[in-house]
Amino acid sequence: MTTMTIAKAINEGLRATLTDHPRSLLMGEDIGPLGGVYRVTDGLIAEFGADRVVDTPLAESGIVGTAIGLSLRGYLPICEIQFDGFVFPGFNQITTQLAKMRARSNGNLTVPVVIRIPYGGGIGSIEHHSESPEALFAHTAGLRIITPSNPHDAYWMIQQAVECQDPVIVFEPKRRYWLKGEVDTGSPGASADPFKAHVLREGTDATVVVYGPLVPVALAAANAAAEDGHSVEVIDLRSISPIDFDTVTDSVKKTGRLIVAHEAPTFGGIGGEIAARVSERAFHSLEAPVIRVGGFHMPYPVAKVEEDYLPDIDRILEALDRALSY
Amino acid sequence: MGATHLPSTEFDGTDIEDQLEAEAEAHVGDPDEPMVQLLAPDGTLGLDPVYSEYAGRLDPEKLRGFYADMAKIRRFDVEATALQRQGQLALWVPLTGQEAAQIGSGRASQPQDYIFPTYREHGVALTRNVDLAELLRQFRGVSNGGWNPKDTNFHLYTLVLAAQTPHAVGYAMGIQRDQKFAAAAAAANGATSPVPEPKAAVMVYFGDGASSEGDVHESMVFASSYKAPVVFFCQNNHWAISVPSSVQTRVPLADRAKGYGFPGIRVDGNDVIAVHAVTEWALERARQGEGPVLIEAFTYRVGAHTTADDPTKYRESAEESRWRAKDPLERLEKYLRAEGFADDAFFAQVKADGDDLAAYVRKTTHDLETPDIRTAFANTYVEAHPLVAEELAWFEEYSAGFADDSAAPAEGAN
Numbered sequence: 116m117t118t119m120t121i122a123k124a125i126n127e128g129l130r131a132t133l134t135d136h137p138r139s140l141l142m143g144e145d146i147g148p149l150g151g152v153y154r155v156t157d158g159l160i161a162e163f164g165a166d167r168v169v170d171t172p173l174a175e176s177g178i179v180g181t182a183i184g185l186s187l188r189g190y191l192p193i194c195e196i197q198f199d200g201f202v203f204p205g206f207n208q209i210t211t212q213l214a215k216m217r218a219r220s221n222g223n224l225t226v227p228v229v230i231r232i233p234y235g236g237g238i239g240s241i242e243h244h245s246e247s248p249e250a251l252f253a254h255t256a257g258l259r260i261i262t263p264s265n266p267h268d269a270y271w272m273i274q275q276a277v278e279c280q281d282p283v284i285v286f287e288p289k290r291r292y293w294l295k296g297e298v299d300t301g302s303p304g305a306s307a308d309p310f311k312a313h314v315l316r317e318g319t320d321a322t323v324v325v326y327g328p329l330v331p332v333a334l335a336a337a338n339a340a341a342e343d344g345h346s347v348e349v350i351d352l353r354s355i356s357p358i359d360f361d362t363v364t365d366s367v368k369k370t371g372r373l374i375v376a377h378e379a380p381t382f383g384g385i386g387g388e389i390a391a392r393v394s395e396r397a398f399h400s401l402e403a404p405v406i407r408v409g410g411f412h413m414p415y416p417v418a419k420v421e422e423d424y425l426p427d428i429d430r431i432l433e434a435l436d437r438a439l440s441y
Numbered sequence: 442m443g444a445t446h447l448p449s450t451e452f453d454g455t456d457i458e459d460q461l462e463a464e465a466e467a468h469v470g471d472p473d474e475p476m477v478q479l480l481a482p483d484g485t486l487g488l489d490p491v492y493s494e495y496a497g498r499l500d501p502e503k504l505r506g507f508y509a510d511m512a513k514i515r516r517f518d519v520e521a522t523a524l525q526r527q528g529q530l531a532l533w534v535p536l537t538g539q540e541a542a543q544i545g546s547g548r549a550s551q552p553q554d555y556i557f558p559t560y561r562e563h564g565v566a567l568t569r570n571v572d573l574a575e576l577l578r579q580f581r582g583v584s585n586g587g588w589n590p591k592d593t594n595f596h597l598y599t600l601v602l603a604a605q606t607p608h609a610v611g612y613a614m615g616i617q618r619d620q621k622f623a624a625a626a627a628a629a630n631g632a633t634s635p636v637p638e639p640k641a642a643v644m645v646y647f648g649d650g651a652s653s654e655g656d657v658h659e660s661m662v663f664a665s666s667y668k669a670p671v672v673f674f675c676q677n678n679h680w681a682i683s684v685p686s687s688v689q690t691r692v693p694l695a696d697r698a699k700g701y702g703f704p705g706i707r708v709d710g711n712d713v714i715a716v717h718a719v720t721e722w723a724l725e726r727a728r729q730g731e732g733p734v735l736i737e738a739f740t741y742r743v744g745a746h747t748t749a750d751d752p753t754k755y756r757e758s759a760e761e762s763r764w765r766a767k768d769p770l771e772r773l774e775k776y777l778r779a780e781g782f783a784d785d786a787f788f789a790q791v792k793a794d795g796d797d798l799a800a801y802v803r804k805t806t807h808d809l810e811t812p813d814i815r816t817a818f819a820n821t822y823v824e825a826h827p828l829v830a831e832e833l834a835w836f837e838e839y840s841a842g843f844a845d846d847s848a849a850p851a852e853g854a855n
Contacts, residue, residue: 129443137622168620172666177607178658179749184611187596204655211601219597256821280823310827320680357827383587401766 116299122292123265125155125231126171127300128273129193133163136191139277142178143195143231152197153233153292175205179230183213186226191277194343199234200243206251208330213282214257228237233289234262234383235328235378236425239418246415247284247379250360253356253388260355261309262286264330265295268353271303286355288328312367321372321438324363324389326352329376329426336431355385363389364396371402372438373407376426378412381409406434427439455553467720476707476739479715482767482777486714493720501782507548507713508773508783509791511540513603516771516795517573520802521563521580529806534561537713538743539771542676544568545716546738549646549724555616557645559608559677560598560852565646569595573798574805583809600646605652606673609645610660613669613727616641643669644720650681652697653689658788661701661733670727672720673698673735676710683755683765695737703733710740711769746801 119127132139141156147170150157160168171178175196182192196202202209209230216226221344236245253260259281263269269287276283305313315330316337325333330351337347348366352358367373375386390405408426416424442668479487479496482491485498518535519755536543543564548555550568556563562574571593578587586597597607623638623778645655652675664671680688697762698705708719716738723734741764745752777783818833 140618167620172659172662174659176656177610177663180604180607180656180659181611181614181663184608185610185615186611186614188615188619190615201841205602208607208656212599212604217823218817218820220590220820221584221586221816222590223586223591225823227823259822259826272671286849299496358825440816 116297117149118297119266119270119294120264120267120268120295120300121287122153122295124298126157126159126275127289127298128270129156129159130162131300132191132193132274133167134308135158135274136277137192138189139167139193140167140185141193142182144178144197145259146195149310150204151195153232153289155287155292156195172409175201175203178207179205179208179213179228182227182228182230183208183226187216187224187304191227191229193229193231193273193277195365196230196232198237198244199232199246199248199300202230202232202248205230209258209282209284212291214255216257217281218257220374223388225280226282227277228282229273229278230284231273232284232286233292234286235288235290236288236415236421237328242415243420245275245304245418245421247377247410249284249355249377250388251377252284253385257282259283259310260286260289261353262327262355263353264288264327264351265294266302268306269296269307270298271306272309272353275303275309275319279416286327286424288330291331293391294331297373299405309360310354310357312353312362314348314362314431316347316349318346320346321364321374321435322348322350322370323364323431323435324352324373324375324387326355326377328378332428333376333431336428336435339428339432340435345439347435350369358385358389358392360389360392360396364393367393367397368400372441373401373405374408374434374438375405376408376431376434378410378425380412381407382412384409401439403438405439408434450518452501452597476505477715478708478709478712479718480712480776482711482772484772484779486776489715489718492715492718492722495721496714498721499714499717501780503548504714504773504777504797505783505787507544508715508777509772509794510548510564510567511713511770511773513793513795513798514540514544514567514573515711516799517563517567520799520825521577522744522748524577524803525580529557530748531582532580534746535742535744535748536561536563536578537776538674538741538764538769539678539738539775540564541713541736542716542740545713546644546720547673549717549720551641551724551741551769553614553639553641554645554724555594555596556611557596557605557612557643558598559602559605559646559651560600561648561649562598562646566595569593571595572804575807577802578809581806581809583812585771601654602651606645606654606656606660606709607652607663609643609671610664610667610669613643613664613671613733614667616643616670617667619833620703631717638762640670640728642672642724643671644674644724646674646676648681649677649679649686649689649694650684656807661698661703661735661818665701666735668730668732669735670730672723672727674720675735676740677708677737677811678740680746680752680756682750683752685756693737694736698735701733701735703735705735707735707737707739709845710738711759711764711767711772713769714772738803832848836850 146156386407547565547568575588578584695707697706
């Protein structure tokens with residue numbers, strides 16, 4: 116076991132990947148000598164050279180599009196998109212090309228490209244630096260989407276993403292890059308399947324489903340609820356596509372109440388999908404409607420008011436109160 | 442400075458429009474604009490200080506092959522158009538007029554090269570030995586592809602304009618890396634020089650309309666930055682559906698290459714010998730590690746953009762007539778006959794071969810089977826995906842219910 120931050124864990128995971136897979140390479144803006152704007156790729160170009168850690172032109176469609184071509188030639192590209200709000204120039208390549216290449220080719224071609232996107236708010240930044248566009252990608256068949264919430268997952272998930280034969284987007288919770296935790300670099304243990312949800316805390320009165328940056332918030336809310344005598348189960352979804360509905364449904368059958376929280380706007384978001392599925396699968400177990408906690412239907416607001424936008428402990432507790440009132 | 446010195450904004454709209462059109466014509470529509478041409482419309486062969494050497498590599502058999510290819514693909518085009526009109530295809534994208542651009546460039550490629558087409562490259566497909574009937578699967582609606590690119594190094598058609606251009610550059614970057622791997626492996630084995638392997642290049646096709654897409658720009662930046670072995674082959678067929686090429690560019694498209702730092706060549710796209718020569722030069726250059734080239738094949742789409750299009754709404758028939766006079770097949774036929782390289786028997790055989798191909802395509806299209814949607818479930822992901830499995834299970838159960846209904850006797854039946 117080693118203690119490291121999420122950023123360092125991804126860095127180590129990338130180092131392991133570049134070592135284990137000679138045909139893997141990193142591509143992105145400023146990922147070379149600078150080590151990325153968050154220093155996630157720090158030191159890798161010195162170790163692996165400019166052919167393996169490629170500082171690209173400033174062009175997201177070009178990054179994703181050339182990565183597709185490299186993968187068609189048998190390489191394993193790992194793209195870094197500098198910020199969530201800058202992925203949209205590459206959206207066309209991701210959704211119309213990367214996601215569909217296997218289906219279009221009747222299974223003859225695979226494009227195992229990995230795209231890393233730092234996402235979410237809470238860093239006091241300016242426009243386009245704090246968005247949560249995961250639902251836009253989850254809606255597109257052909258893509259897989261995972262998001263770590265702790266260093267151990269971060270270390271293993273990036274390696275698992277590269278080994279997956281399907282295209283994978285790894286949404287990295289940027290405000291948690293400096294979160295420290297223990298990493299077992301010898302074995303993924305319970306993290307062996309990146310598409311399986313984890314029950315982080317068991318409870319009997321309600322279930323809170325979260326992922327990525329909101330995991331620590333939900334755990335803190337559950338602790339606060341416990342002081343008021345409420346037993347709250349917390350699930351880290353980990354994978355947004357596919358979603359491990361079995362773990363979520365089993366929990367709801369036990370607790371009878373479900374709250375889904377994410378930073379992205381609630382309308383059309385992942386929370387709505389989970390609510391709908393759970394209502395189909397466990398309707399008779401529900402003691403209350405599924406309650407969503409998320410961002411508002413507005414562009415991500417200016418940093419000075421983002422605390423009013425982002426779900427926090429109190430908003431999760433308010434949702435819990437509503438669920439328990441039925 | 443007084444107001445009288447400012448440029449007037451109160452101009453007559455019609456005059457300006459005419460002026461712009463004349464300007465655009467002067468820049469992009471003038472056939473006298475410098476471009477490589479070896480075989481003139483009257484069938485005479487000219488000289489070029491660079492490319493005549495490449496043309497000199499062509500023997501009569503190859504030239505006859507060019508003609509046979511062009512005639513075959515034109516016949517195929519006619520057949521596919523007919524199939525669409527008969528309701529056998531949802532849509533067809535005709536290529537008539539662009540045979541020389543496609544056969545000339547495609548025949549310049551080598552088997553180890555990889556080709557990224559857009560959606561009109563039926564002639565290039567022919568040169569890559571793709572079964573032409575397989576091209577129709579997509580247009581019949583039984584596949585979104587239709588062939589395995591690994592068999593021929595001819596990629597699937599791409600319908601999102603220019604999306605294939607960065608793929609081509611990435612693929613070319615992969616070739617560069619392969620060569621480094623090969624050199625390293627050879628060195629590790631004690632070889633004094635790397636094991637000679639056939640060096641490969643990539644060629645990517647797009648049109649004058651697609652040249653406006655950002656992906657073309659980004660691709661050229663990447664290609665130039667990494668000196669990727671890729672040839673950009675732009676078929677300027679003058680019309681992006683209904684919009685003329687003057688709206689896409691105010692300068693010859695080939696001139697854009699200069700801004701990226703690699704050569705751009707405009708070639709007479711209706712001259713199969715010149716197209717072949719220029720493409721062979723560009724591909725050889727790319728394979729030797731000298732970086733990308735942009736070729737603009739100056740040609741014309743004689744027919745409609747697709748079978749859903751109506752060119753009479755946006756262009757004059759006189760324009761079509763002017764281009765028909767530059768027909769790529771006719772000029773090569775004139776040359777072959779004048780040189781005594783081909784006779785009536787040859788042209789009769791070409792026609793017969795074309796009719797045979799048409800019959801084959803017609804029959805194959807009628808026989809294409811509708812796929813089972815279960816194949817779509819299977820091809821969405823490589824690895825098992827619980828949502829797909831769940832929806833497939835639901836579909837099986839739902840479908841089984843209908844099977845029971847059909848097996849049961851109808852209500853009230855004896």
